[in-house]
Amino acid sequence: MSFSSQWKSLTVITAVFLGALFLPVGLPRFETSVMESIYLVHDYAREHVVFCLLPAFLIAGGISVFIRGEAVMRYLGAGARKVVSYAVASVSGSILAVCSCTVLPLFAGIYKRGAGIGPASAFLYSGPAINVLAIILTARILGPGLGFARAVGAVMFSVLIGLLMQWIFRRSEADRMANIVESQARPAGNEPVHRTVLVFATLIAILIFSNWSSQGGSSGLWFAVYRGKWLVTGIAATVLAAMLVRWHGVSLWKLFTTAVVVIILALLVPGTPMLGFGAGLLGLAVALGTTKGESSDWLEESWGYARQILPLLFGGILVAGFLLGRPGSEGLIPSVWVERAVGGNSLWANLFASVAGAFMYFATLTEVPILQGLLGAGMGKGPALALLLAGPALSLPNMLVIRSVMGTRKTFTYVLLVVVMATGSGLLYGAFA
Numbered sequence: 001m002s003f004s005s006q007w008k009s010l011t012v013i014t015a016v017f018l019g020a021l022f023l024p025v026g027l028p029r030f031e032t033s034v035m036e037s038i039y040l041v042h043d044y045a046r047e048h049v050v051f052c053l054l055p056a057f058l059i060a061g062g063i064s065v066f067i068r069g070e071a072v073m074r075y076l077g078a079g080a081r082k083v084v085s086y087a088v089a090s091v092s093g094s095i096l097a098v099c100s101c102t103v104l105p106l107f108a109g110i111y112k113r114g115a116g117i118g119p120a121s122a123f124l125y126s127g128p129a130i131n132v133l134a135i136i137l138t139a140r141i142l143g144p145g146l147g148f149a150r151a152v153g154a155v156m157f158s159v160l161i162g163l164l165m166q167w168i169f170r171r172s173e174a175d176r177m178a179n180i181v182e183s184q185a186r187p188a189g190n191e192p193v194h195r196t197v198l199v200f201a202t203l204i205a206i207l208i209f210s211n212w213s214s215q216g217g218s219s220g221l222w223f224a225v226y227r228g229k230w231l232v233t234g235i236a237a238t239v240l241a242a243m244l245v246r247w248h249g250v251s252l253w254k255l256f257t258t259a260v261v262v263i264i265l266a267l268l269v270p271g272t273p274m275l276g277f278g279a280g281l282l283g284l285a286v287a288l289g290t291t292k293g294e295s296s297d298w299l300e301e302s303w304g305y306a307r308q309i310l311p312l313l314f315g316g317i318l319v320a321g322f323l324l325g326r327p328g329s330e331g332l333i334p335s336v337w338v339e340r341a342v343g344g345n346s347l348w349a350n351l352f353a354s355v356a357g358a359f360m361y362f363a364t365l366t367e368v369p370i371l372q373g374l375l376g377a378g379m380g381k382g383p384a385l386a387l388l389l390a391g392p393a394l395s396l397p398n399m400l401v402i403r404s405v406m407g408t409r410k411t412f413t414y415v416l417l418v419v420v421m422a423t424g425s426g427l428l429y430g431a432f433a
Contacts, residue, residue: 040321060109061302118166258283316397345430357391382430
């Protein structure tokens with residue numbers, strides 16, 4: 001080992017030792033922050049990993065294996081017609097209505113398959129930001145003005161951010177597209193188009209309905225779908241199994257065994273659907289992994305995305321929980337500081353709301369009750385809109401993963417665009433609200 005390497009090792013060891021030596025153990029604020037980080041990781045693992053991320057990894061892996069690169073480039077590439085590419089990106093992202101972390105495997109899948117930085121960024125923003133239920137809840141709880149402003153702002157942001165990202169990185173994008181064309185000499189997805197569409201539609205249906213929320217009220221169509229969500233999810237899973245057996249050569253007895261285990265768990269522990277859902281995903285993974293050809297490639301690609309994203313995601317959630325705590329709780333930074341900083345409609349108040357929202361982790365829909373409490377504590381309506389436009393689309397875990405996909409410069413520019421545009425929108429809305 002060289003002399004410089006030894007010094008680097010010694011420096012790291014010394015830094016770790018000093019950090020452990022001077023940890024403020026015993027201080028209530030520090031110990032509470034540590035517990036908040038653990039609680040937030042626990043909540044995320046319980047609520048989002050099995051139901052959201054694992055299906056998203058399967059979809060992303062399927063994109064890599066079954067979607068032809070030329071198809072992605074035709075509709076989402078840098079050379080595609082802007083009206084088509086941004087419409088496809090924003091609409092497909094908004095249909096999913098996922099959180100800022102669940103959208104990441106899907107974003108990584110289309111970006112690596114050949115989507116231009118502009119449409120990919122539009123998709124990345126639109127998924128968590130253009131959430132129909134969240135916008136309805138915002139209008140109902142926080143007022144129609146904020147609900148309308150959030151809807152308009154989110155749609156405009158997804159397109160503007162994409163266009164700006166495409167223009168800023170137009171030179172590097174040209175080089176990336178050339179490399180992608182060369183690397184895609186091996187055609188992906190030899191199946192008929194209708195088969196691929198049906199498989200992906202079924203996977204997306206499973207992702208959407210398994211995460212269907214009850215917060216749309218206690219009556220009406222939305223609540224009716226919520227009450228029957230597991231029946232719809234089960235039907236979609238059965239259809240998926242039939243397609244995998246018929247079109248992809250997956251063993252029928254393996255999927256049948258998986259279905260029996262899922263049904264038994266659903267009957268034994270009906271109040272814990274995560275067990276049955278997780279068992280179904282595990283059985284599907286085993287069935288795909290033991291099938292030769294594209295099915296095993298599908299599992300391998302999905303595992304690749306999971307291996308890349310999950311460590312960064314959980315690391316970021318730990319840091320976010322330590323600094324900011326969970327909704328309704330406090331981390332290292334006292335919530336009273338946030339409340340004092342976002343009063344009125346000054347530039348600082350809107351900027352602080354945008355930055356704070358960008359680094360916090362919001363599970364889907366949790367931003368609405370958080371803002372309700374902040375508005376009651378004196379938060380201005382402008383900063384409230386700024387947080388609504390920046391918060392759900394960004395988080396510290398989200399930023400870490402985006403950086404691993406498209407690099408530091410592009411990630412910094414994307415985050416900066418979201419924060420600046422959210423701040424400006426908050427200032428404008430606060431001046432007239």
